Amino acid sequence: MSTDPLPILQSTFGFPEFRGVQRQVVDRVLAAENTLAVMPTGAGKSLCYQLPAVALDGTCVVVSPLIALMHDQLRAASAIGIRAATLTSVDTDQMETIARFRRGELDLLYVAPERASGESFRNLLGQAPLALFAIDEAHCVSEWGHDFRPDYRLLRPLLDHFPHVPRLALTATADAVTRADILDQLGIPREGMIVAGFDRPNIRYMISPKDNTTRQIADLIAEQPGPGIVYAQTRAATEKLAEALGRTGRPTRAYHAGLDPQVRARNQADFVASEDMVIVATVAFGMGIDKPDVRFVAHAGMPKSIESYYQETGRAGRDGDPAIAHLFWGAEDFAKARLRISEVEPHRQAGERTRLTALSALVETAGCRRRILLKHFGDESPENCGNCDNCLSPPSAVDATEVARKFLSAVFRTGQSFGVGYIESILTGQSSERSLMNGHEALGVFGIASSSEEAALIKPVARALLLRDALRANDFGGLEFGPEAKAILKGEAEVALIVQPKRERRRRGGAGAVANPTGDPLFEALRAKRRALAAEASVPPYVIFHDSVLREMATTRPANAAALGRISGVGARKLEAYGDAFLQVIREAA
Template structure:
């Protein structure tokens, strides 16, 4: 007998109603139907299998790609009273977990795809009742996805061994091509696809040319006092930025594959438990965390694709409070990305070039960033969102085609062997021993840029490199790329987007956590911090900030009244309610 889902939603999770497409997904699962749900991060994907796991007899098997992510989700499930366990290589209680599964004592069992695809595990599953297969991060099954994992391809035989057990595939990031591939690979009929909107309206998107990225990132940290992630393209860049940003007074940690496993694990644990830490990391970090209160995500270089950008920035603001995603890019990012494309197998090069072109359009646009993102995923958004840098402070767009032609001419006439600094010195007529020795002061391009046009040179060089009209050789010199000819002949224009001067917002500009400065909210937060230290749980697992805000606003006088607040289920009310009631009474 399946329990009533609305009762479970209220008593276990503390919510009075479903959000978005959650009910559609849950209804299909409870009806035994196979489903692929594409839902943005923060839309409550985990509830779509956790609730059925409680409602249905048997165990829900959750296939998840990273051990750290499983352990985070395990903590959150246990905190609301769900009987859950992980079966991973680092767990020392595997025999006990298997016994609990066989005895029907688990609602959820989290495993990695490598284990799930083994014959031993399939045999074990035949020894107890199964409620559901939930395949998290399902885009990993598709070669078209941005984060392909071969072990996901081996899951189909396991799923087909239990044809009467419903399967639910979940992802936040999949375009139409990837969705079709997931459906085929996991044996889900096309009518089992549910796609929620991709919009994350609480995230403010911003993109800036990189210019002293340490200073730019420090300014962002000064504005955003909450926890955040800074993505850097290489391990060396991670180490360097972590050291420099750590000088600013905030706790900063590094994370990349080259660190010892115990250091990575400790840094990640510290970040998950913190309310103000900054993690500087390669993209290996983030998929493995389930931290809803990340207030900003910054990129110190371009991601691999719009899909990657969407997923990485989606790690901000999962609790629904305001968050910031800021990308700092350089033309050399695109040059390196093009070089990497030449190194992949020919069959994949066309798709990789298309991804890079789409990313370039996002970076260069004078229009709404969010609109470009949502159109990429097949949506039809309004022209302006009101919550990205270009909508909030519209940039100036200028036609720099003539300046671009001058720039290309200077590169050609100096022999396609000098870097940007020297080419620009020739264009503005800045004499040096080098220009005298090379005879470049006699060229027709010497000093042909002056006045206000001089300010266009750096953005023009970035634009030409981004569009592959210019490339850098191994020695740093500029040479023509395939797009140069059309620009020189006037067949392609170069429109520049000149961002307005950045307005410094001041420390703590993002006041979402306590928008009205309520002292009771801060007292409740302090109590949450104490409980977190006592229990070893991250503060957000106890209660989200939104729950504390509602407590501070409504000031419940009894446990019964506190239980009416959204996000407080029966288990949490029993475990933590009295401590928070004491804080409210003391503030009365």
């Protein structure tokens, strides 16, 4: 295949050059070579199949896991002139789409794995020329991955039925074991794997122990303008937190699988179209959203794995602008995670424990967060990334081994049946009806940590012991020894606490506040025009242009269509559709 992809990149997509490994992936696809591309979110994975779909004869069939994601990508592709359609259970124009496919009028056809693996769909594909199979979110094919979807396992017969059609698998989230499994399951050779790395340098990683989580997240929202996602762990928690955060004055919505489908769809659509909304959601929300201008992602509790954390935080800053990922964790999160691991199939428990250990290292480290995160995926990084909380404000460490031993002794002496609060009262010598009735005031551990310095360390020590699996919570909320307790009690292991420096509360203008950093009135006028055009076309504003494109317009003030067309992100189709409107705004501001 001798097609030069660069002119198509420039005219259709409006980009002057490829980014990262895009050119390598596109060249392999155009040469009909089977490929696995592991690229971080925001690195332009969709372009790796959209450009070949324009360049090659026939239709590119895209297998995607969620209807919302397909429709989101359909809007973006149609906006730049790519002939695209979806074939899903909610589409009312299925017969028209099938007819267009048979006539060769589609560059892209998006389908779910459930449909793609069926015999009737395979028969349909035999009725028109095919250019490419693109398997998006390919980690779903691996049972070792964090998002296993059994229907992805059924795709191989379809791919093998059309051996002349190249296959491209894409994912942002796969460790070495998962990558090897993807290659095997989809019939891609080892030499066909391109790994771009996992670093998202524009995301600032921040991690804090829970201390009134609602207030902590409200403070984050006050600092960060722009859209944001808050992940909560239960349906009830999403609604309660959304109600509380709504009182801050920011438009806020809840999202979880238990909502009425119409309400859920409306909340999602409102968020996608908004320039400042916060959505509080369970992890059911996110994979189907390709919103590039999310300025922050907050976790109100621990994600289920380090892969999930990477994928969920990766929904921030897809446009390349600065964004925040702030995780709020509690020791009880790790206790629940260990309980979940004990309930999965035995052959998966070792892998799940490895992921949990990686998460505990991430929250406990006094060093670079990014370094820990990237190491899990096999990436190297500098010791100081310059864009995580620990690198920006290095924490100090306190030797709390003696307090930890006293705490463990109190847990043992009281029968391994009581929670953190009660153990704290025993250690600090607080008499109560309960301690008198239990006879615990006669124990040698009663009041042995009554100094203000030691008392202040008790709750952080309890959190650290639960994190390290030296303590576990039983079904009744009592603390009992875990496998790491013995080494601490015998003096064979130390307990160092990480003490984060106090951070000043800021108002609007944190690390993700980049939409209009100089307060340029032209930028705001261009945004207003974009908002109006988006409402008229019933698409989210970012489908018209990203903020970065508007900022460059405001900075360079192009005087004509030729100059406007040279701005990255302004392709031929958008220049024709919207160029005059934005040029008029620029002229009026002169």
